[in-house]
Amino acid sequence: MEQTFIMIKPDGVQRGLVGEIIGRFEKKGFNLKGLKLISVDRSFAEKHYADLSAKPFFNGLVEYIISGPVVAMIWEGKNVVTTGRKIIGATNPAESAPGTIRGDFAIDIGRNVIHGSDSVESARKEIALWFPECPVNWQSSLHPWIYE
Numbered sequence: 001m002e003q004t005f006i007m008i009k010p011d012g013v014q015r016g017l018v019g020e021i022i023g024r025f026e027k028k029g030f031n032l033k034g035l036k037l038i039s040v041d042r043s044f045a046e047k048h049y050a051d052l053s054a055k056p057f058f059n060g061l062v063e064y065i066i067s068g069p070v071v072a073m074i075w076e077g078k079n080v081v082t083t084g085r086k087i088i089g090a091t092n093p094a095e096s097a098p099g100t101i102r103g104d105f106a107i108d109i110g111r112n113v114i115h116g117s118d119s120v121e122s123a124r125k126e127i128a129l130w131f132p133e134c135p136v137n138w139q140s141s142l143h144p145w146i147y148e
């Protein structure tokens, strides 16, 4: 089954949005396959955002991600990468629809609360980076109540 990497950024942790965000993914029907509260150092944050290293906001983005602990998660389910991005909302909260996480809880693009992988391939790379240990292997008993 498809997996995605979701990270609640330091502002989301500081603002007490962890339970709310996890609840949205759980209630949708996705399965939590990995979860940890972790502070990352500069070189790790630079590695995670390596694709954006040429962007003018790169240094600010790295400072933001290392400014406090983040919650790193693996979520699993059918189309979870694309649907996860829909649950999260547009990158710039000014353009995120109400009902999405960023639409409901964020104002500035540089404090947009959450990250979600943008493709199955990025999810694979990000899960390998953030969860080098083997995540717990379990299956939800709700499967037949969520999938036809």
Ligand SMILES: Nc1ncnc2c1ncn2[C@@H]1O[C@H](COP(=O)(O)OP(=O)(O)OP(=O)(O)O)[C@@H](O)[C@H]1O
Pocket (backbone or CB within 6 Å): 052, 057, 061, 090, 091, 109, 110, 111, 112, 114, 115, 116, 117, 118
């Ligand atoms: N113009 C900007 N100014 C400040 N920060 C920005 C800007 N554009 C993007 N960012 C930050 O960089 C992150 C990564 O940007 P990207 O273009 O990959 O968007 P995204 O894929 O929606 O976000 P994420 O990777 O966090 O899910 C954004 O979530 C945001 O925190």
